[in-house]
Structure formats: C-alpha cells, structure tokens
Amino acid sequence: MLSLTDLILEQNANLLRQGTVLVDPTDDGDSPWLLFLLTHEVKSGDGTALSKRMQFIRVNADGPASFAGWAPHLDLQPLAATDRPRLAETLSASWLHSDLEQKAVALAAGSLVPDHFREVAYRRIDHVDRTLAAVHERLTKEIDFWSDREIKLREDRAGGKDVRLNLENVTRTLKDLQYRLESRKKELQAMRQVQNGTPLILGGALVVPAGLLRKLRGEGPGATATDALARQKIERLAMEAVMVTERAKGHHVVDVSAQKCGWDVSSYPPPVNGVQPSPQHIEVKGRAAGADTVTVTRNEIIYAVNQADKFILAIVFIRPDDSADGPHYLANPFQREPDWGAASVNYNISELLGRTGKRG
Numbered sequence: 001m002l003s004l005t006d007l008i009l010e011q012n013a014n015l016l017r018q019g020t021v022l023v024d025p026t027d028d029g030d031s032p033w034l035l036f037l038l039t040h041e042v043k044s045g046d047g048t049a050l051s052k053r054m055q056f057i058r059v060n061a062d063g064p065a066s067f068a069g070w071a072p073h074l075d076l077q078p079l080a081a082t083d084r085p086r087l088a089e090t091l092s093a094s095w096l097h098s099d100l101e102q103k104a105v106a107l108a109a110g111s112l113v114p115d116h117f118r119e120v121a122y123r124r125i126d127h128v129d130r131t132l133a134a135v136h137e138r139l140t141k142e143i144d145f146w147s148d149r150e151i152k153l154r155e156d157r158a159g160g161k162d163v164r165l166n167l168e169n170v171t172r173t174l175k176d177l178q179y180r181l182e183s184r185k186k187e188l189q190a191m192r193q194v195q196n197g198t199p200l201i202l203g204g205a206l207v208v209p210a211g212l213l214r215k216l217r218g219e220g221p222g223a224t225a226t227d228a229l230a231r232q233k234i235e236r237l238a239m240e241a242v243m244v245t246e247r248a249k250g251h252h253v254v255d256v257s258a259q260k261c262g263w264d265v266s267s268y269p270p271p272v273n274g275v276q277p278s279p280q281h282i283e284v285k286g287r288a289a290g291a292d293t294v295t296v297t298r299n300e301i302i303y304a305v306n307q308a309d310k311f312i313l314a315i316v317f318i319r320p321d322d323s324a325d326g327p328h329y330l331a332n333p334f335q336r337e338p339d340w341g342a343a344s345v346n347y348n349i350s351e352l353l354g355r356t357g358k359r360g
Contacts, residue, residue, distance in 0.1 A: 045193030069260030238286025
C-alpha cells in the first residue's frame with residue numbers, strides 16, 4: 001500500500017517533471033540556479049523497502065553541484081506572473097539545456113546515497129543481529145531442555161519402562177524446535193542483507209534570486225549590492241561573536257552553516273563523566289545595531305519547533321564600529337510552525353526577547 005507521500009508523488013509526477021520557477025527572497029545575488037528533487041530507496045534482501053528518502057541538489061550555472069538542504073523549497077516563493085516576461089532571456093539560457101541532471105545524480109550517488117545507505121544498513125543490521133541473538137538464546141534453551149528430556153526417556157525405555165508415546169512426542173517437539181531455529185536463522189540472515197537503490201530525479205525548478213529580479217525590474221544594483229555586502233559583513237561578525245562566546249564556555253564549536261541543516265552552529269559541551277552531552281543547535285541572526293525586526297525562514301522555524309530545547313536562536317547586534325552587542329540567546333523562540341505558504345516570518349526583536357526563555 002502506498003504512503004500518502006508516495007501517492008501524491010505518483011499523482012503529480014508529470015507536473016514535477018515539467019518543473020517550475022521559484023524565487024529565493026533571501027538571495028541578493030543575480031545568478032539563477034537549478035534545484036533538483038531526487039528520491040532514493042534502500043531495500044532488504046527480500047525486496048522490502050526499508051527507507052525512502054527525498055534529497056535536494058543544487059546545480060549552479062557554472063556546473064558545480066551541492067546538497068541544497070533537507071527542504072529548501074519551503075523557503076522559496078512562487079514567481080509573480082508580472083515578473084515572468086522579464087525572465088525570457090534567463091529561461092532561454094544555453095546552460096539550462098545542458099546535461100545538468102546527470103551532475104545532480106552523480107553528486108547524490110557519490111555522497112548522499114552512500115550516507116543514506118550506511119545509516120539504514122547499520123540500523124538494520126544492528127536490529128537483525130540483536131533479534132538473531134535473542135532467538136538463538138531462547139530456542140537453544142528450549143532445545144537443551146527437550147534434549148535432556150529425550151535422553152531421560154531413552155534411559156527409562158532402556159530400563160524397561162513404557163515411554164514410547166512420551167518419547168515420540170518429545171522427539172517430535174525437539175525436531176520442530178531445531179527446524180524453527182534453522183528456519184528463523186535463515187530468515188533473519190536474509191533480512192540482514194541490504195540493497196542500495198539508484199537515485200532517481202522526480203522534478204526540478206529554476207531558482208531565481210531576488211537580487212536578479214530587482215535588477216530586471218530596473219530597480220538598480222547600487223544600493224542593493226551595497227546592502228548585500230553590509231548584510232554579509234554583519235552575518236559574518238555575528239557568527240564570530242557566537243563562536244567566540246561558545247568557545248569561552250569550553251564548548252567544541254562547529255560551523256555548519258554551509259551544510260544547510262537548519263541552523264548555523266553546533267556547540268558541543270564538555271563531556272560529563274566520560275559521556276558527551278547532546279550539542280546545542282544555534283541559529284545565528286546578525287542585525288545592525290538599532291534594528292527592530294528579524295526575519296526567520298520557514299525551515300528555521302520548523303527546526304526550532306521540532307527540536308525544542310536543543311535549538312537556540314542567537315541574535316547579535318553589530319555596532320557601527322563592528323563591535324558586537326550579544327549574542328542574546330533565546331530558548332524555545334517559536335511556539336508553532338508558520339502558516340502554510342509563508343516562506344519566512346518577520347519578528348519584532350524586542351517582543352521576541354521579552355517573551356522567550358534565555359540561555360546562559
């Protein structure tokens with residue numbers, strides 16, 4: 001029986017293959033790129049599907065392919081009908097007609113698919129091995145019990161007792177247990193085999209940066225380009241401020257912003273009694289000093305809601321002299337997922353700071 005996701009994908013396969021055009025409202029650049037949706041399946045030795053995963057690949061105009069994140073489409077917006085005529089030249093660009101699908105498949109096959117396979121195979125093999133050990137222990141104990149019983153009955157028969165019926169029943173039970181053990185072992189060994197599938201492309205989209213649309217509308221690149229550079233600087237300084245603060249606590253800090261995992265920094269506290277505590281996932285928002293709003297993408301909000309106490313929002317204000325006010329840490333910053341269709345949400349910073357829990 002098909003899952004709801006599989007049913008939707010099957011019913012809309014043609015639409016997915018046709019593709020669409022989406023807008024990245026957070027990208028101030030002018031270079032469009034392709035977003036491919038792929039699916040990959042891992043099966044057991046008997047053909048049963050163990051895991052099916054959708055993966056997103058980004059392919060730029062100059063060729064490089066990269067992982068696009070787990071749900072990048074949630075942060076993108078539909079293209080307005082009035083903007084479509086402005087993209088005539090972009091849509092007819094020669095690079096769109098080159099064999100970019102193969103680059104997406106190659107990246108998936110070389111990195112994402114093996115990771116998925118190893119994850120599923122490890123979990124499957126561990127489960128089967130534990131089950132096999134438990135089955136072997138239980139049935140072996142039963143076999144040993146009935147084997148001892150059989151030996152005793154044979155000794156009684158040799159001593160002249162009439163134990164024929166009891167002996168036949170015990171022998172039959174013993175053979176049945178031995179057959180069950182061998183049969184179950186073969187079944188579990190077959191389940192232990194894991195097969196890797198081939199990644200398949202389900203659909204794609206051309207992603208247009210908001211910066212390119214502004215340029216095509218004739219809004220001018222000057223102020224926009226300057227603002228983009230200023231934002232990049234503020235974001236960089238905010239990241240540095242958070243990482244310096246976390247390291248000062250003795251935490252091991254990893255910048256994961258390029259991995260598109262839904263947060264920017266993974267901060268690992270020191271081990272306690274030899275046990276490594278779970279890391280904190282920190283989403284960093286840098287704002288110019290005096291700013292009163294902050295924009296959070298749909299994906300970031302969803303990750304925050306799903307991860308609860310593990311997710312931290314860090315707001316850092318950057319002063320004109322490049323010094324940092326903060327980071328201001330917010331635990332459980334959001335109460336619910338954004339409304340359907342919202343690619344991002346603007347929050348009033350003072351209200352956000354006032355109603356959420358703080359993290360030291």
